[in-house]
Structure formats: structure tokens, C-alpha cells
Amino acid sequence: xxxxxxxxxxxVLKTGQSMTLQCAQDxxxxxxYWYRQDPGMGLRLIYYSASEGTTDKxxxxxxxxxxxxxxxxxxxxxxxxxxxxxxxxxxxxxxFRGASYEQYFGPGTRLTVT
Amino acid sequence: xxxxxxxxxxxxxxEGEDFTTYCNSSTTLSNxxxxxxxxxxxxxxxxxxxxxxxxxxxxxxTFQFGEAKKNSSLHITATQTTDVxxxxxxxxxxxxxxxxxxxxxxxxxxx
Numbered sequence: 001x002x003x004x005x006x007x008x009x010x011x012v013l014k015t016g017q018s019m020t021l022q023c024a025q026d027x028x029x030x031x032x033y034w035y036r037q038d039p040g041m042g043l044r045l046i047y048y049s050a051s052e053g054t055t056d057k058x059x060x061x062x063x064x065x066x067x068x069x070x071x072x073x074x075x076x077x078x079x080x081x082x083x084x085x086x087x088x089x090x091x092x093x094x095x096f097r098g099a100s101y102e103q104y105f106g107p108g109t110r111l112t113v114t
Numbered sequence: 115x116x117x118x119x120x121x122x123x124x125x126x127x128x129e130g131e132d133f134t135t136y137c138n139s140s141t142t143l144s145n146x147x148x149x150x151x152x153x154x155x156x157x158x159x160x161x162x163x164x165x166x167x168x169x170x171x172x173x174x175x176t177f178q179f180g181e182a183k184k185n186s187s188l189h190i191t192a193t194q195t196t197d198v199x200x201x202x203x204x205x206x207x208x209x210x211x212x213x214x215x216x217x218x219x220x221x222x223x224x225x
Binding site: 031033035040041042043044045048050058090092094096100101102103104105106107108 | 202
């Protein structure tokens with residue numbers, strides 16, 4: 001089992017360029033999440049998908065869109081990148097069953113917008 | 115909105131010293147999870163606390179959930195260099211699988 005995989009690992013964009021971050025999980029989890037991590041800010045939720053076919057905004061959704069392509073894959077799109085979107089992006093998945101809902105994280109994408 | 119405050123932001127200790135990080139909220143915490151992130155790595159789940167006053171141990175790590183469910187702590191006894199990293203607490207948001215993370219405490223251990 002690969003767990004949660006993310007591509008690419010690193011990316012440099014110019015302001016105004018677009019890109020899609022890919023995430024896939026092989027644990028048959030229903031829920032998937034996108035976070036960004038900035039120094040001193042912890043992990044902030046951008047979007048999440050409770051199950052295939054549903055998506056919802058998190059704490060910092062502006063400037064991003066998501067697609068839950070199928071149960072395995074959840075992509076994050078930056079339509080017009082801005083320097084404020086320079087960050088480390090983590091995808092995570094979980095199976096929410098009652099009180100048990102630990103999240104499994106991918107290795108992250110380090111994005112720089114110049 | 116729901117907020118989870120974590121202190122301190124940074125802690126430098128000598129190897130062998132103890133370390134504690136605290137997670138606080140002005141509202142009642144639902145369930146608390148703790149994660150560890152090694153430098154350059156991704157967060158990894160450590161443990162979940164559910165009940166008021168709950169205490170769980172994992173070798174040198176002791177996790178506590180406050181009686182009023184408004185705070186939680188992680189204590190490491192006799193730190194080792196392998197303990198280096200950032201420790202996050204996270205609370206469940208509403209009746210979903212979403213988590214609200216604290217800002218994290220970064221631990222440095224001097225050998």
C-alpha cells in the first residue's frame with residue numbers, strides 16, 4: 001500500500017500561471033482533504049470531500065478549486081497563482097467511523113509562486 | 115469560530131530533559147488528536163483522546179485530556195534526538211471528519 005501519494009513534490013510558478021496538484025489514496029477512504037501549511041500557522045484546511053461526489057470549503061478556500069474525480073483521487077487547482085499561495089500543500093484521507101477518524105497525510109507539494 | 119491554541123510555539127531542550135506542549139480552547143473540545151511532523155516530513159497520527167480526564171501513554175509520551183475537555187497536553191519524558199519535530203493537536207470540527215489544528219510546537223533537542 002502506497003497510502004496517500006501527491007504529485008508534484010516541488011513546483012515553481014510565475015504569478016498568474018495555473019496548475020493542478022494531484023492526490024490519490026489506496027486505502028479506500030471516503031473522506032479526503034487539502035491543507036496548506038505556512039510557518040507559524042499550523043495546517044489550514046482549504047477544501048475537503050466527505051465522500052465521492054461531494055466537496056466543501058474549508059477555512060481558506062479563496063483562490064482554489066477542487067475536484068473529487070473518484071473515490072481514490074482528489075485534485076486541487078490554482079487558476080491564477082499568487083505569491084500568497086506560496087506554501088506547502090498536504091493532501092490527507094480518512095475513514096470517518098464514529099469516534100475513529102485519524103487522517104493519513106501525503107508527502108506534500110512545496111509550491112513557490114514568484 | 116472554533117479555535118485551538120497551542121503553546122509554546124518553540125521549545126529547545128537538552129537531551130534527557132522533559133518537554134510538554136499544551137493545547138487549549140475557549141470552547142469544549144470534541145475529540146483531540148495529536149500528530150508529529152518530522153522536519154521536511156508530513157504529519158503522522160500519534161493518538162486520539164475522547165473522554166474527559168483521559169490519560170494515554172506511548173513509551174515516553176504521555177497524553178492527557180482535561181477534565182473539562184478544554185485542554186490537552188503531550189508530555190515527553192527524557193527527550194531524545196529522535197523526538198525532534200513539530201507536534202500538533204487537532205480537534206474535530208462539528209459532526210464531521212474535519213479537524214481544526216493548533217499552530218504546533220516545534221521541539222529542538224540538543225545532544
